[in-house]
Amino acid sequence: MSIPATMRALQQTSLKGPQDMRLITDAPVPRPGRDEVLVRVAAAGVNFADLSRACGTFGNGPQPPYVAGFEAAGEVVAVGEAVTGPPPGTWVAGVGDGAFAEYLTLPAAAVMPVPAGWSAEQAIGLVVNWPTALAALKPLGRVAAGQTVLIHAAAGATGQAAVTLAKHYGAIVVGTASPAKHETVLALGADHVLDSRDDDLAAEVRRLTGGAGADLVLESAGGATFAASLAAAKPVTGRVVVYGLAGGEAALTNWELVYRYQVHVVGLNLGVLSQAAPGIFGEVMGELSALVAAGVVTPARPVAHDLADGPGVLAGLAARATVGKLALLP
Ligand SMILES: NC(=O)c1ccc[n+]([C@@H]2O[C@H](COP(=O)([O-])OP(=O)(O)OC[C@H]3O[C@@H](n4cnc5c(N)ncnc54)[C@H](OP(=O)(O)O)[C@@H]3O)[C@@H](O)[C@H]2O)c1
Missing domain, CATH: 3.90.180.10 (Medium-chain alcohol dehydrogenases, catalytic domain)
Structure with missing residues (x-):
C-alpha cells in the first residue's frame, strides 16, 4: 500500500x-x-x-x-x-x-x-477508558465485593467502563449523571443513580449507605463536587481516587484531612502509571485482556x-x- x-x-x-x-x-x-x-x-x-x-x-x-x-x-x-x-x-x-x-x-x-x-x-x-477505570477500582481503589462505590460521570466513556467493572467485582454501585442519562446508568447495572448537579450528593450517598458513606469514590468531577466526594467517603477506611477535574480545580488542606475528611486520597494519571509503575500497568492490561476474553468487556x-x-x-x-x-x- x-x-x-x-x-x-x-x-x-x-x-x-x-x-x-x-x-x-x-x-x-x-x-x-x-x-x-x-x-x-x-x-x-x-x-x-x-x-x-x-x-x-x-x-x-x-x-x-x-x-x-x-x-x-x-x-x-x-x-x-x-x-x-x-x-x-x-x-x-x-x-x-x-x-x-x-x-x-x-x-x-x-x-x-x-x-x-x-x-x-x-x-x-480499550487503551484509555477501560484501563483507567480498572486501575482506579482495583490496584488503587482496592474494591472488594459488597463494598459501595460512588462513580461520577457514570454515563460517560470512563464512567460506563467503571460501572461495568465495579458490578463485575461485586460492588454496590452508586452512579452520578445528568438526569437525561440516568436510564443509561441503570441499564449498565448500577444499583442507584444520583443527579450529578445535586448540591448535596454526600447526604444522598450517606442516606443510601445507612449513614456509613462509600468505601470508594471514583472522582473525576472536580469543582464543588470534589468536596462532596470527600464527604461521601467512609471515614478512616474510605478511598477517593482522583483522576479527573471536569468541573475545575478544587483544594484540599491538611487541616481538612485531620478534622473534616479522614479519608485516603489517591491521584491517578494513566500515562504516569504506565511509565512509573509498569508492573502495575502490566497487571491492569493483563486483567483487561482476560476480561475481553471472558466477555465482561464487550466491543x-x-x-x-x-x-x-x-x-x-x-x-x-x-x-x-x-x-x-x-x-x-x-
Ligand atoms: N487520569 C487519567 O489518566 C484519566 C484517563 C481517562 C479519563 N480521565 C478523566 O475521566 C473523566 C471522564 O473522561 P471521559 O473522556 O470518559 O469523559 P466523559 O465521562 O464521557 O464526559 C465527561 C462527563 O463528565 C461530567 N461532568 C461533570 N462535571 C462536568 C463539567 N463541569 N463539565 C463537563 N463535564 C462534566 C459530565 O457528565 P454528567 O453531565 O452526566 O455529570 C460529562 O458528560 C474526565 O475527567 C477525564 O479527564 C482521566
Missing part, C-alpha cells in the same frame, strides 16, 4: 478551546521512529483530555499548533528499523499524539492488538462522527451533552 506524503488532520491553533481546532488537508504524514509503527487510523477516540488540552488546562499539554487527539485504532502500515513486531497488516489500538488524522505513529512496544473478531472502531476505549459502540466534526463533538463534551464513548472517523 502506498503511503501519501500529506493527510487530513485536525489542528489545534490556540489554547482557547476546541473552536480553534480546524481541519487541514496538508498535514505531513509522520514517519515512524526506530521503535515506532505507523498506523493508518480507522477510528480515533475522543476523550475529555482532548478538551483539557484545547483549553490549556492539561498538565504539560502540547503547545499549538499541534495535531489534536491521542487515542487511535487502525492498521499498521509501516514500522521503524528496530521494530520486531507488530508487523504491517496488524490491527492495533494505542495512545500517541496526533490521533485526529489519517495516520499517526505509536510506540511499537505499547500498542494493543485489536481483539480477534473486533473492528478497530469497537476497540476504541464498544462509540458514537462516531466524521473527522471534520471534531470541534463540535468536543463542544458537546464540554456541554455535558454526550453519553458513552465518542469517536472520529478520518
Whole structure:
C-alpha cells in the first residue's frame, strides 16, 4: 500500500478551546521512529483530555499548533528499523499524539492488538477508558465485593467502563449523571443513580449507605463536587481516587484531612502509571485482556462522527451533552 506524503488532520491553533481546532488537508504524514509503527487510523477516540488540552488546562499539554487527539485504532502500515513486531497488516489500538488524522505513529512496544473478531472502531476505549477505570477500582481503589462505590460521570466513556467493572467485582454501585442519562446508568447495572448537579450528593450517598458513606469514590468531577466526594467517603477506611477535574480545580488542606475528611486520597494519571509503575500497568492490561476474553468487556459502540466534526463533538463534551464513548472517523 502506498503511503501519501500529506493527510487530513485536525489542528489545534490556540489554547482557547476546541473552536480553534480546524481541519487541514496538508498535514505531513509522520514517519515512524526506530521503535515506532505507523498506523493508518480507522477510528480515533475522543476523550475529555482532548478538551483539557484545547483549553490549556492539561498538565504539560502540547503547545499549538499541534495535531489534536491521542487515542487511535487502525492498521499498521509501516514500522521503524528496530521494530520486531507488530508487523504491517496488524490491527492495533494505542495512545500517541496526533490521533485526529489519517495516520499517526505509536510506540511499537505499547500498542494493543485489536481483539480477534473486533473492528478497530469497537476497540476504541480499550487503551484509555477501560484501563483507567480498572486501575482506579482495583490496584488503587482496592474494591472488594459488597463494598459501595460512588462513580461520577457514570454515563460517560470512563464512567460506563467503571460501572461495568465495579458490578463485575461485586460492588454496590452508586452512579452520578445528568438526569437525561440516568436510564443509561441503570441499564449498565448500577444499583442507584444520583443527579450529578445535586448540591448535596454526600447526604444522598450517606442516606443510601445507612449513614456509613462509600468505601470508594471514583472522582473525576472536580469543582464543588470534589468536596462532596470527600464527604461521601467512609471515614478512616474510605478511598477517593482522583483522576479527573471536569468541573475545575478544587483544594484540599491538611487541616481538612485531620478534622473534616479522614479519608485516603489517591491521584491517578494513566500515562504516569504506565511509565512509573509498569508492573502495575502490566497487571491492569493483563486483567483487561482476560476480561475481553471472558466477555465482561464487550466491543464498544462509540458514537462516531466524521473527522471534520471534531470541534463540535468536543463542544458537546464540554456541554455535558454526550453519553458513552465518542469517536472520529478520518
Ligand atoms: N487520569 C487519567 O489518566 C484519566 C484517563 C481517562 C479519563 N480521565 C478523566 O475521566 C473523566 C471522564 O473522561 P471521559 O473522556 O470518559 O469523559 P466523559 O465521562 O464521557 O464526559 C465527561 C462527563 O463528565 C461530567 N461532568 C461533570 N462535571 C462536568 C463539567 N463541569 N463539565 C463537563 N463535564 C462534566 C459530565 O457528565 P454528567 O453531565 O452526566 O455529570 C460529562 O458528560 C474526565 O475527567 C477525564 O479527564 C482521566
